[in-house]
Amino acid sequence: MDGRGRRTTMYDVAAAAGVSHQTVSRVVNGSPQVRPETVERVRSAMTRLGYRPSGTARNLAVRRTRSLGVVSFMGPLFGPMSMLLSIEAAARRSGYAAQIVSAHGLDAGQVDAVLEEVLGRDVEGVAVIAPTDGQARMVDGLRAQLPVVAVEGRLGDDVPFVASDNEAGGRLVAEHLLDCGHRTVAHVSGPTDWGEARQRTAGWADRLVAAGVQPGPVWVGDWSPEAGYRAGLELLEHPRWEEVGAVFAANDSMALGLMAALHRSGVEVPARVSVIGYDNTPESGWLQPALSTVEQQFDAVGAAAVERLVSLLEGGDGAAELLIPPRLVSRSSVSWHRRR
Amino acid sequence: MDGRGRRTTMYDVAAAAGVSHQTVSRVVNGSPQVRPETVERVRSAMTRLGYRPSGTARNLAVRRTRSLGVVSFMGPLFGPMSMLLSIEAAARRSGYAAQIVSAHGLDAGQVDAVLEEVLGRDVEGVAVIAPTDGQARMVDGLRAQLPVVAVEGRLGDDVPFVASDNEAGGRLVAEHLLDCGHRTVAHVSGPTDWGEARQRTAGWADRLVAAGVQPGPVWVGDWSPEAGYRAGLELLEHPRWEEVGAVFAANDSMALGLMAALHRSGVEVPARVSVIGYDNTPESGWLQPALSTVEQQFDAVGAAAVERLVSLLEGGDGAAELLIPPRLVSRSSVSWHRRR
DNA sequence: AAATCAGATGTTAGCGGTAACCTCCTCGCT
DNA sequence: AGCGAGGAGGTTACCGCTAACATCTGATTT
Numbered sequence: 001m002d003g004r005g006r007r008t009t010m011y012d013v014a015a016a017a018g019v020s021h022q023t024v025s026r027v028v029n030g031s032p033q034v035r036p037e038t039v040e041r042v043r044s045a046m047t048r049l050g051y052r053p054s055g056t057a058r059n060l061a062v063r064r065t066r067s068l069g070v071v072s073f074m075g076p077l078f079g080p081m082s083m084l085l086s087i088e089a090a091a092r093r094s095g096y097a098a099q100i101v102s103a104h105g106l107d108a109g110q111v112d113a114v115l116e117e118v119l120g121r122d123v124e125g126v127a128v129i130a131p132t133d134g135q136a137r138m139v140d141g142l143r144a145q146l147p148v149v150a151v152e153g154r155l156g157d158d159v160p161f162v163a164s165d166n167e168a169g170g171r172l173v174a175e176h177l178l179d180c181g182h183r184t185v186a187h188v189s190g191p192t193d194w195g196e197a198r199q200r201t202a203g204w205a206d207r208l209v210a211a212g213v214q215p216g217p218v219w220v221g222d223w224s225p226e227a228g229y230r231a232g233l234e235l236l237e238h239p240r241w242e243e244v245g246a247v248f249a250a251n252d253s254m255a256l257g258l259m260a261a262l263h264r265s266g267v268e269v270p271a272r273v274s275v276i277g278y279d280n281t282p283e284s285g286w287l288q289p290a291l292s293t294v295e296q297q298f299d300a301v302g303a304a305a306v307e308r309l310v311s312l313l314e315g316g317d318g319a320a321e322l323l324i325p326p327r328l329v330s331r332s333s334v335s336w337h338r339r340r
Numbered sequence: 341m342d343g344r345g346r347r348t349t350m351y352d353v354a355a356a357a358g359v360s361h362q363t364v365s366r367v368v369n370g371s372p373q374v375r376p377e378t379v380e381r382v383r384s385a386m387t388r389l390g391y392r393p394s395g396t397a398r399n400l401a402v403r404r405t406r407s408l409g410v411v412s413f414m415g416p417l418f419g420p421m422s423m424l425l426s427i428e429a430a431a432r433r434s435g436y437a438a439q440i441v442s443a444h445g446l447d448a449g450q451v452d453a454v455l456e457e458v459l460g461r462d463v464e465g466v467a468v469i470a471p472t473d474g475q476a477r478m479v480d481g482l483r484a485q486l487p488v489v490a491v492e493g494r495l496g497d498d499v500p501f502v503a504s505d506n507e508a509g510g511r512l513v514a515e516h517l518l519d520c521g522h523r524t525v526a527h528v529s530g531p532t533d534w535g536e537a538r539q540r541t542a543g544w545a546d547r548l549v550a551a552g553v554q555p556g557p558v559w560v561g562d563w564s565p566e567a568g569y570r571a572g573l574e575l576l577e578h579p580r581w582e583e584v585g586a587v588f589a590a591n592d593s594m595a596l597g598l599m600a601a602l603h604r605s606g607v608e609v610p611a612r613v614s615v616i617g618y619d620n621t622p623e624s625g626w627l628q629p630a631l632s633t634v635e636q637q638f639d640a641v642g643a644a645a646v647e648r649l650v651s652l653l654e655g656g657d658g659a660a661e662l663l664i665p666p667r668l669v670s671r672s673s674v675s676w677h678r679r680r
Numbered sequence: 681a682a683a684t685c686a687g688a689t690g691t692t693a694g695c696g697g698t699a700a701c702c703t704c705c706t707c708g709c710t
Numbered sequence: 711a712g713c714g715a716g717g718a719g720g721t722t723a724c725c726g727c728t729a730a731c732a733t734c735t736g737a738t739t740t
Contacts, residue, residue, distance in 0.1 A: 005431055007403070009696055020720050027699065033718065052485065055462045056405060057696030059396045060725050076425055088440060097461060100440050106384060121437060122395045131660070145392065225626035253623060258624045284594060286565040286600045288628055349726055360690045365728065373688065397726035400695050683731085683739080690733070695726105702721075 008051045017045035028053055061124070067097040068309060069123035071114055073130050075104045077223060078252075078281050079196075083129050083151060086302030093303075094310050099123050111138040119145060125309045127151050133193045134187070147312035149169040151305045153195045162305040164296040165323035166196045170203025172294055172328045173248050173276055178211050181337035182246040182274065184214040186238075186257060190223055190250040199276060200250050210308070216244055221254045228254030232261025245337045246274035252281045252293055259287070260335070270335035279331050290331035300324045357385035362670045368393055389575045391500075399462070407437040407495045408462035408649060410455055413470050417563060418621050419591075419636070420537075423469050423491060433643075434650050439463050451478040459485060465649045467491050471680060473533045485659045486650035491645045493535045499654070502550030502645040503638040505663035506536045510543025512634055512668045513616055517586045518551050521677035522614065525586040526556040526578075528571040528594050530563055540590050556584055568594030572601025586614035592621045592633055599673070600629065610675035620669050630671035639662045 010028075015205040019042060025041040026034050045051075059065045065121075068091050074080050084100060091098040099121050103114045115138075118126060125147040128139060132153065139155055142148055150161045177185050187204060190197025205215040217238055223225030228249055235241060235258075249255035255277030259269055269275050271290055277284060280295035301324050308322070350368075354361040365384040368375050374382075385391075399405045408431050414420050421507060424440060431438040439461050443454045455478075458466060465487040468479060472493065479495055482488055490501045517525050522658035527544060530537025546553040557578055561567030562599055568589055575581060575598075589595035595617030599609055609615050616625060641664050648662070 007696085011696085021696090023719060023722080026719085029698090035718065038718080050484075052459060052610060054696050055460050056399045058397055059726090060394070060400050060689075060727085061696080063725065076422060081418060081421055081425075085421075090441060092441070092457070097439065097457075099437065100430060101432070102425065105395070117394060117432070117437075119550055144390075148703085162600050193418065225623055229626065256626045258703040260628060260630075263628050283565055283596055283623060286569065286596045288600060289604050291598075347726085351726085361726090362691080362728085363689060366689090369728090377686080394726050397695090400697085400730075401728040402724080403695065495688065685738080686736100686740090688733105688735080691731085692729100693731100694729085694731100697725085700722090702719100704717105704719085704728085706717085709715105710711105 006322050007054075010053070012049055013042065013045045013051050016049060028200070030199045030289045034313040050073045055218055062255065063095075063285045064112075065122045065124060066095060067099050067121070068103065068121050068306070069118035069121065069124060069126040070098045070214070071118055071130075072100070072102040073080075073104075073111075073114075073128075073132065073135055074102075078279055080129055080131065080152070081335070082298040086298045087127055087129075087151070087305060088300075090306035094306055096306070096310070097255050111135060115139070116323055117140050117303065125149070125313050127305050127309055128155060129153070130155060131190070131196055133195065139159070141249075147309060149305050151301065151310045160308050160320060160322075162308060162322045163196075163324070164298075166199035167203035167295070167312055168296045168323070169204075169278060169326040170200040170205075170248075170325065171207040172203075173200075173278070174204045174207035174326055176277065176292070176334065177246045177248070177274070178208070178213065180274065180334055183213055183337070184216050184240070184243045185213075185246040185248060186235055186244050187220055188216045188221050188228055188247065188249045188254050190221065191219060191252075200325050203296070204248055211322050219252070222255055223251050225253045225260070227258035228257025228259075230238075231257040231263045232275055233265075236261070236267070238266055244273060249277050252284045253276040255284075255291055255333075256287060259291075271335050274334040274337070275300060277332050283307065284329075285331060285339075287333075289333045292331045292334040293329050296326045297324050347394075348389045350393070352389055353382065353385045353659075356389060357382045379639045405437075405462045405464060406435060407439050407461070407463050408646070409439045409441065409461065409466040410430075411458055411466060411468050411470075412440070412442040413444075413451075413454075413475055414442075418593075418619055419638070420469055420471065420492070421568075422638040423642055426638045427467055427469075427491070427645060429639075430646035430677050431516070431580065434646055436464075436646070436650070448509045451475060453480070455482055464580040464653050465489070465648055466497060469493070470495060471536055472531070474536065483501050487649060489645050489649045489652070491641065493500040493509070499659060500648050500662075502641055502662045503536075503664070504638075505665050506539035507543035508633045508663070509618060509636070509666040510540040510545075512543075513540075513545040513588050514547035514551075514619070516632070516670065516674065517614070517616065518548070518553065520586075520614065520674055521526075522586040523553050523677070524583045525553075525558050525588060526575055527558045528561050528587065528589045528598060529558055530561065530570055530590040530594075532560055535551050535676035537590055537595065542580055544588055554628070556580070563591050563593055565593045565597035565603060565670055567599070568597025568599075569601045570597075572598040574600070574607055576607070584613060586616070586674065589615065589617050592617035592619040592624045592631060595624075595631055595633070595673075596627060599631075610673050614674040614677070616674050620622050624669075625671060627673075633669050633670050634666045634673045636666045637664050 010021040010024045022296045090100040129151045130153040189201045221229035277293040280293045284291040350361040350364045353364045428438040469491045470493040529541045548555045559571035617633040620633045624631040
């Protein structure tokens, strides 16, 4: 800015350095077509005047913003949060800025406002972290306008989709429990309108059935510790409680609540019943007992999502679907089943 | 975009509706100076052609971007993460977009790159979440260019600063412990180059001293559960361990690790020793025992930060400093001290 | 009926860059 | 000496919008 509030432009620098604005532009963009001494003169004029190029003007001229929208439809849960960060980092590595817009509520008005918002920022593509159903249709308008990739929640068959393989995760859990000799296992699932929750449950059930084991009683929670706690109390009242040797909670928070309920009722984990969670939050290894769980590779998912989006922008066609395998983290909350 | 890749502009819409581009502009911006039927004609042309206004061009013309930079210098810790989200939400409520840039590392090169990045996006102001020292000087260049507000970590005396009142939080802890009859309390602090850590420690120590109690042994951790665990093990070996009736961990994660260590060694919490944390993470109420802790009002801090920044942009002068009081959450990990 | 006025719309000139094309100069070569 | 090539830099025309001012109606005033 100069004295009268006008911003310092290339033309000012050009005048000060005794060259044309185009030469200043060349210097700014590191063109080799400028003599070193000229570069020096321009550089010094720039710092003397405190010049900063206008990204806005540049974007307009080149007709690119190099920015991606990231819309996230939920609060500060561990998973979604980690995704957000990992996408931002991946985008930056690819030379794009991430325009993050997060909406906690999910009502139609909200969703529309968020989409308007992100569209209005001239992003070149959008990654939608939409783990619950019902956002799919609302996002239709978006898809018509620019490349979209769905992360963690499917948005429709024709939208490229990247996620952690929750079905595989569920299977991993079932397998681990079977390996440990468990034949009756209960489950506290996530909300049924979350694709991730359904898939974890499905993978788990499938694997059990494949082994000739009947999936045990199931409770539906909302990811919160409290939901796990309530499920735990009800589990203790369940007619088949005596037979239950293990419980699979669909995330670590619910596993925590569940263990709290069991503990309060004097039920020992893993001596009487094994517990396994999902997420591998930084805390889970330090719970009592240390929680066995499944770790998702958020970084890989975020990187893949950005990569797909960028390839779409560059004219490639995004492969339909990519699932990143999770891995089991075995700790002490699961133990061998001792037949009673 | 039309068939040949040229984007649909106001002029296209204008032509299609038989008006001038300026009238289209008026319609887009909801000017009352346009006849309803004209509005209708323009609107229909817009949807027919799939027109989207270019925010970039608009920003250039009005010479405002209405966006704020938010730079965050650390990883996915609960506190910083919550701040990020709350600032984004507050900014959006005030009509600004938040340009989030987060850097995990802190070396000089990194910091400069991040600042360049955020400056290059034409933000009007910047909120810096810089909880550790050493970023202060690096941010000097920024300050010269545009309004800056520091969040959670002071950036220098002349930079407006908004944070949760950590000293008050420390005092709250000490007071609570004193109220419960504890006279010897140990402390696992955060890293000493975090202002927040130092202030929690200072508030805690001050309050104890004011009550004529000598602050007990102190360990320095890095916020991780593991650090808490190690401190716990060392605490058990400490010559004065017998006298220690309570431990204040500077965040919930370390409190968790600490409790794990105590548990593993057969020390009962809170029967033998009380433990109190800081942060009130969603999980802390469900630990065993439920963790007493201090809750920070991240939403209020974020809102205040944005408010200050916006007021600076509008020519106001930011008040120097604002501290938001935290509140104590009393649960069962702290109990009355029974004199032995 | 001429003058006035306000509402509705059009015209022109930027905003701060980049792209494409053009000019000028110097150097090497025949 | 004449000529072409290429390096260094300048000119001009956009990019897609808004601001400011100009113009044109038709209705109202006198």
